Amino acid sequence: MGRSPCCDKVGLKKGPWTPEEDEKLLAYIKKHGHGSWRVLPSKAGLQRCGKSCRLRWINYLRPDIKRGKFSLQEEQTIIQLHALLGNRWSAIATHLSKRTDNEIKNYWNTHLKKRLLKMGIDPVSHKPKNDTLLSNDSRLKGTTNLSHMAQWESARLEAEARLVKQSKIHSMNPLSNKLNSDVCLMKSSASIFSTNKFYELVVGESKSLRSCGNAEIVREESKEVREYKNEENVIGEFNDVAIPVAIDNTWTTQPLQLSNNGDDQHVPNNNFLEHFTDLLLCTSSFGDRCNFARGDNSDTGLVCNDKFKDNNDCEDKSKNYWDNILNLTNSAQSSSLMF
DNA sequence: AACTTTCACAACCGCACGCGA
DNA sequence: CTCGCGTGCGGTTGTGAAAGT
Numbered sequence: 001m002g003r004s005p006c007c008d009k010v011g012l013k014k015g016p017w018t019p020e021e022d023e024k025l026l027a028y029i030k031k032h033g034h035g036s037w038r039v040l041p042s043k044a045g046l047q048r049c050g051k052s053c054r055l056r057w058i059n060y061l062r063p064d065i066k067r068g069k070f071s072l073q074e075e076q077t078i079i080q081l082h083a084l085l086g087n088r089w090s091a092i093a094t095h096l097s098k099r100t101d102n103e104i105k106n107y108w109n110t111h112l113k114k115r116l117l118k119m120g121i122d123p124v125s126h127k128p129k130n131d132t133l134l135s136n137d138s139r140l141k142g143t144t145n146l147s148h149m150a151q152w153e154s155a156r157l158e159a160e161a162r163l164v165k166q167s168k169i170h171s172m173n174p175l176s177n178k179l180n181s182d183v184c185l186m187k188s189s190a191s192i193f194s195t196n197k198f199y200e201l202v203v204g205e206s207k208s209l210r211s212c213g214n215a216e217i218v219r220e221e222s223k224e225v226r227e228y229k230n231e232e233n234v235i236g237e238f239n240d241v242a243i244p245v246a247i248d249n250t251w252t253t254q255p256l257q258l259s260n261n262g263d264d265q266h267v268p269n270n271n272f273l274e275h276f277t278d279l280l281l282c283t284s285s286f287g288d289r290c291n292f293a294r295g296d297n298s299d300t301g302l303v304c305n306d307k308f309k310d311n312n313d314c315e316d317k318s319k320n321y322w323d324n325i326l327n328l329t330n331s332a333q334s335s336s337l338m339f
Numbered sequence: 340a341a342c343t344t345t346c347a348c349a350a351c352c353g354c355a356c357g358c359g360a
Numbered sequence: 361c362t363c364g365c366g367t368g369c370g371g372t373t374g375t376g377a378a379a380g381t
Contacts, residue, residue: 016349016375038366054367055350090369105370106348 013047017056021046025053026061059102066098070107078104079112083126 013021028044034057035043037050046053059065070078074096081092089101089108096104113123120128 014351036366049351051352051367052350058368059349087370101369102349109371110347 011047012041012049012052014052017060021048022056022061025056029057029061055102059100064098065100067103070099070111074099075112078108079116079126082108082112082123086124 024044024046028040032043034040034054037054039050040046040053041048041050044053048056077095078092081095085091087105089105093099093101093104116123116126122128
């Protein structure tokens with residue numbers, strides 16, 4: 001059948017946008033909203049394809065966009081989510097408010113990916129490239145489990161994205177205050193699905209995994225999960241995702257210890273996400289003295305502040321920082337066995 | 340100073356999906 | 361059920377700026 005082009009490309013301008021074009025697009029959308037992107041260019045007096053207008057608006061002109069350097073926390077979130085979701089930039093972007101999928105994608109490709117490669121970590125699998133320690137069997141299990149995690153996390157992110165979209169639509173409606181509060185509840189409950197899914201995966205029981213379409217159901221689910229949390233079944237948080245841990249179908253709040261003997265397959269020898277987060281957030285003493293930024297001249301993105309100017313020391317810390325990430329990446333395989 | 344290479348990021352392209360007719 | 365449209369997504373390319381020679 002063949003798809004018709006999104007617009008008649010003859011005579012349409014391509015390439016970088018001029019300030020005048022930006023102004024026209026902004027003025028039109030401010031006044032009328034974007035409506036149909038296909039008809040917008042002619043109405044706004046632009047010699048551009050609707051798709052191009054949409055992209056320009058979404059990635060550049062939208063008022064709620066944060067531009068400039070990525071913070072350490074944002075980097076951390078991107079790496080974590082990429083490990084779970086792969087190149088699903090829009091899903092990742094839902095967790096980084098005010099960042100666009102395009103910006104995240106670019107940042108990954110130009111900075112984070114290269115950094116991981118330099119560390120010898122495969123940016124696709126997030127595993128060390130020369131990882132020969134794991135048996136094929138355990139690696140297979142780990143992959144399967146990560147795949148499970150990715151599946152439900154993807155579903156959750158998609159639900160969140162939809163809800164955010166809905167809330168934006170509602171927020172433009174003056175009569176939508178009540179709706180907004182419902183949407184907020186629904187949004188927060190999106191993470192609840194994942195907790196339930198965790199429960200399901202670990203314990204083997206499905207806890208009311210219903211589709212999200214009713215705020216009342218969602219409230220109930222919120223309640224249920226709060227109860228799980230109150231029962232101290234939660235040992236860590238990944239963003240807003242609770243990570244419960246089961247040992248032989250028994251819930252535990254026991255702090256996770258690094259396993260020395262490696263013979264206990266059921267006890268995760270590390271809480272990868274929790275430690276990874278701590279590490280990246282510099283909650284250690286190291287983090288008190290150094291800060292991180294992109295665009296500096298180190299491979300790692302680590303720079304020293306005024307309080308901590310000893311270059312050698314800082315280099316060592318930098319090395320330790322990435323060594324730790326490498327270790328945690330390794331241990332993620334073992335940790336994933338808990339699912 | 341001139342030229343080349345590398346880098347960063349904006350923008351484009353094609354495909355897939357959801358939805359309504 | 362099929363078809364066409366509108367939109368979103370992810371991979372790729374183009375271009376200007378910065379760095380290197």
